[in-house]
Amino acid sequence: MPAKLSVNLNAVAMLRNRRDLPWPSVAHLGRIALQAGAYGLTVHPRPDKRHIRFTDLPVLRALIDDEFPQTEFNMEGYPSEDFLQLCEKTQPEQVTLVPDDPSQATSDHGFNFRTQSEMLKSVIARLKAGGMRVSVFADGDGDAEAVKLAKATGTDRIELYTGPYGGCFDNAGEGERQLELLGRTADAALAEGLGVNAGHDLTVENLPALVGRIPHLAEVSIGHGLTADALEYGMAETVRRFRRACGEHI
Ligand SMILES: CC(=O)[C@@H](O)[C@H](O)COP(=O)(O)O
Numbered sequence: 447m448p449a450k451l452s453v454n455l456n457a458v459a460m461l462r463n464r465r466d467l468p469w470p471s472v473a474h475l476g477r478i479a480l481q482a483g484a485y486g487l488t489v490h491p492r493p494d495k496r497h498i499r500f501t502d503l504p505v506l507r508a509l510i511d512d513e514f515p516q517t518e519f520n521m522e523g524y525p526s527e528d529f530l531q532l533c534e535k536t537q538p539e540q541v542t543l544v545p546d547d548p549s550q551a552t553s554d555h556g557f558n559f560r561t562q563s564e565m566l567k568s569v570i571a572r573l574k575a576g577g578m579r580v581s582v583f584a585d586g587d588g589d590a591e592a593v594k595l596a597k598a599t600g601t602d603r604i605e606l607y608t609g610p611y612g613g614c615f616d617n618a619g620e621g622e623r624q625l626e627l628l629g630r631t632a633d634a635a636l637a638e639g640l641g642v643n644a645g646h647d648l649t650v651e652n653l654p655a656l657v658g659r660i661p662h663l664a665e666v667s668i669g670h671g672l673t674a675d676a677l678e679y680g681m682a683e684t685v686r687r688f689r690r691a692c693g694e695h696i
């Protein structure tokens with residue numbers, strides 16, 4: 447079963463924010479991605495609004511509702527009160543919780559399920575009561591006990607943090623080691639009845655091995671590498687390339 451592709455628009459928004467101008471249009475690039483068959487759109491509205499602005503959220507929500515109702519909106523963020531209220535206002539199909547400190551340059555680790563589970567339980571219950579599916583960012587380090595603790599939070603899915611794997615683009619041996627750790631984490635999640643998503647530094651080059659090792663991978667959210675390729679191939683062709691890398695025969 448191919449993994450579903452959710453296109454992260456953070457990097458498009460970062461480019462838009464360089465000038466006080468409305469192009470590149472985040473919504474229009476999202477439209478092109480969905481027209482090319484992406485399963486959904488992902489955004490990470492960080493507190494400093496370095497890329498996605500809160501004003502982008504209703505525009506993207508309306509794009510999906512009005513033009514692509516069969517696709518999904520995925521919002522990522524730290525479960526602060528402000529973020530939770532943004533989710534409740536925007537009503538994405540999925541919320542992906544990440545443990546990011548506002549000062550972080552990017553997301554670079556999963557939750558500590560041994561110390562953060564109580565906070566997660568209440569937040570997840572609130573989001574699920576609001577009708578949203580919840581995924582929580584998890585290290586792909588093979589820690590099956592952590593996966594059991596993640597299950598106990600009530601989350602629907604985990605999202606495997608694939609940064610260490612993606613960073614091995616020039617070290618095949620370490621890449622294989624990271625892939626196996628990701629695979630063990632995903633196997634543990636499957637055994638617990640958790641859905642498995644993945645994201646961070648994924649590319650056309652490293653996706654096929656990940657999808658091959660984790661056949662039950664439900665969804666990948668990809669932004670940085672996909673946007674880099676879109677500068678070369680265009681967004682529509684890039685989405686098709688990534689869909690093929692996810693295992694789709696198109
Ligand atoms: C959670 C994750 O790995 C990414 O989706 C994250 O949103 C990247 O954030 P930046 O685009 O701000 O680096």
Ligand SMILES: NCC(=O)COP(=O)(O)O
Nearest residue numbers: 645646647667668669670
């Ligand atoms: N959850 C990962 C994501 O949405 C995008 O990560 P990246 O491809 O920008 O590294």
